Amino acid sequence: xxxxxxxxxxxxxxGSFMVLNNxxxxxxxxxxxxxxGPNGCGKTTLMKILCGLITDYYGDVRIDGQxxxxxxxxxxxxxxxxxxxSDWMRVSDAFDIFSDFYSDFDRAKACELLQRFHLNxxxxxxxxxxxxxxxxxxxxxxxxxAKLYVLDEPLSGVDPASRSVILETIISNYNKDSTVLISxxxxxxxxxxxxxxxMMGFGQLIMAGNVDQIRQDTGKSIDExxxxxxxx
Amino acid sequence: xxxxxxxxxxxxxxxxxxxxxxVSGRWPPGTRVPPVRELATQFGVNPNTMQRALLELExxxxxxxxxxxxxxxxKDNDRIxxxxxxxxxxxxxxxxxELKNLGFTEQEAxxxxxxxxxxx
Numbered sequence: 419x420x421x422x423x424x425x426x427x428x429x430x431x432x433g434s435f436m437v438l439n440n441x442x443x444x445x446x447x448x449x450x451x452x453x454x455g456p457n458g459c460g461k462t463t464l465m466k467i468l469c470g471l472i473t474d475y476y477g478d479v480r481i482d483g484q485x486x487x488x489x490x491x492x493x494x495x496x497x498x499x500x501x502x503x504s505d506w507m508r509v510s511d512a513f514d515i516f517s518d519f520y521s522d523f524d525r526a527k528a529c530e531l532l533q534r535f536h537l538n539x540x541x542x543x544x545x546x547x548x549x550x551x552x553x554x555x556x557x558x559x560x561x562x563x564a565k566l567y568v569l570d571e572p573l574s575g576v577d578p579a580s581r582s583v584i585l586e587t588i589i590s591n592y593n594k595d596s597t598v599l600i601s602x603x604x605x606x607x608x609x610x611x612x613x614x615x616x617m618m619g620f621g622q623l624i625m626a627g628n629v630d631q632i633r634q635d636t637g638k639s640i641d642e643x644x645x646x647x648x649x650x
Numbered sequence: 651x652x653x654x655x656x657x658x659x660x661x662x663x664x665x666x667x668x669x670x671x672x673v674s675g676r677w678p679p680g681t682r683v684p685p686v687r688e689l690a691t692q693f694g695v696n697p698n699t700m701q702r703a704l705l706e707l708e709x710x711x712x713x714x715x716x717x718x719x720x721x722x723x724x725k726d727n728d729r730i731x732x733x734x735x736x737x738x739x740x741x742x743x744x745x746x747x748e749l750k751n752l753g754f755t756e757q758e759a760x761x762x763x764x765x766x767x768x769x770x
Contacts, residue, residue, distance in 0.1 A: 450696055586691045610660050610695045630659035630699065639656035 422447045422566055422597045423468065428477035430463055437463045438475070439621030445597055447565075450589070450611060452629075453601040454640070455618035456648045461601040462499060464618070465568045468599075469496040482565060492520075495564035497555055499571045503543055509554055510539040520562050528561035531587060535580070549576045556584060560591045567598040573608065585611050606641040615640055619648060660695060664703035666737075667693070672712055672723055673734035683713055683721035 423445040430438040437460040445451055453461050466472040467479055470486035481490040503512050509532065516523040532538060535553045543551055552575045559567060569588070573581050585608060592598045602608055609615070609629060617625040617640075624647060625632070629640060636643060654663050671677040683689075686704065690697040704721065707713045711729050715721050724730065742763065749759035 449698070582694060585694070589690060589697060590687055610654055610699070613696055613698050629696075630661055630702075633657065633659045637657045642656060 419446045419448065421445070422482055423599075424478075424480045426478040428464075428467070428475060428479060430460070430467065430472065430475040436621055441477075441618070441621065441623060443616060443623055443626060445566075445599065446614075447595055447597050449613040450592070450598045450600065452605070452609065452612040452615040452640070453599055453618070454603075454605060454615055454644060455601075455624075459618045460621055461618060462570055465496070465570050465599070465601065468566070468568055469494055471496075492522075493565040495559045495562040495567045497559040497567070497569040497572055499574075501543075501551060501555065503551075503555075505542075505544040507543050508539065509537065509541050509543070512543075512554065512558060513539065516558055516561070522563045523558075524561050524563065527591070528557050531557045531561065531591075534583070534587070549580065552576055553580065553584070556587070560587060563593060563596075565596050567592060567596060569598065569600045571601055571603075573602055573604055578607075581607060605644055606639075609640040612640075617644065617647070661699050661703045661706065664693060664695065664700060665706055668703065668707060669712065669733055669737060673730055673737060677723050679723055679727060679730065680725045681723050682719075683723060685720070 421444050423443075425444070426442050428438050428441040429436070437458075441460075441464070453464070455461050463472060467475055467486065468481060468490075470491050473486070479486060482493060484490055513523075513525055513528055516528075517525055529539065532554075535550075535557070537546075537550060537553065541550075543554065546554070552572070556569070556572050559569065567588075572584060572588070576584060581604075588598060588600070589611065600608070600612075612629050614626065614628055615632070616623065625643070632643070633639060638646075654660055668677075677683070683704070684692070686697050686701050689704075690700040693700065704713060708715060708721075710733075711726065712724050712733060713721050714724055745763060746756065746759045749762060750756065754762065
């Protein structure tokens with residue numbers, strides 16, 4: 419099993435607020451990894467660093483052996499928490515942009531997924547609900563054949579029925595040599611989909627490991643552990 | 651979506667679920683086991699976890715792999731009968747444990763199971 423992401427002594431602060439404080443971790447290939455942690459613990463910051471969107475950090479970040487840059491952007495597919503598409507666009511416009519920008523974008527697959535979610539290419543983003551827009555973003559992200567998928571809260575705005583479809587989409591569409599990193603607060607709903615979890619808090623790593631191993635060792639679900647660790 | 655018990659590793663729960671498929675005849679002896687991804691989607695779990703469960707079942711002799719054709723349910727009816735017996739034993743033990751929770755003694759619980767059995 420090889421390593422896709424390796425992070426050593428990562429620091430990032432916003433002004434005087436230290437979000438990531440000496441964070442070190444590793445992600446292996448062919449895994450679905452849950453990135454968990456309370457609000458403001460640095461999940462999105464970490465994801466943005468992996469995607470090359472935040473560059474003023476200290477420490478060593480390697481994706482497939484390289485520091486974030488043009489190469490890593492070509493192998494990392496990112497689903498941001500906020501939309502980056504303009505609302506006058508139609509779905510087909512978004513597909514055009516992705517076809518132009520990413521050589522690994524598979525338009526046929528995107529169209530197939532679109533049908534599965536009962537959406538079509540002619541719909542305007544403006545006319546879509548938040549959940550529908552999130553589905554379009556997910557389709558864009560999952561239709562690339564990337565080595566690393568970074569999905570920031572892919573489930574937050576969607577209804578429970580669509581949640582399972584989205585998780586199934588993620589499971590059946592990530593390919594064998596890739597890794598999927600998913601941040602979420604809906605731990606109870608999704609922990610059985612993860613191989614490994616990484617629990618962050620207070621800028622640092624609290625716990626990392628295989629979900630079933632953690633269940634076996636502690637006799638608790640990840641959801642229960644999370645509630646214990648971060649009890650307010 | 652989450653029918654899994656919190657305190658037991660998921661792959662063990664998958665093994666149990668699949669054993670039930672096999673002993674109940676829902677997956678008859680010698681039939682083809684669906685591909686890992688399909689099963690993972692069906693159960694709503696991670697494919698690697700499903701893979702692990704299938705490997706355990708293989709080690710257990712309930713499933714076998716034919717090099718190019720895929721996985722199949724064993725044709726060994728004795729083996730299936732054994733597993734069925736094991737699972738049956740567990741169900742009875744659980745029933746007795748729950749009756750004890752209701753304040754019955756072991757003997758009373760046994761008697762209740764017997765009378766219910768003959769009564770039905």
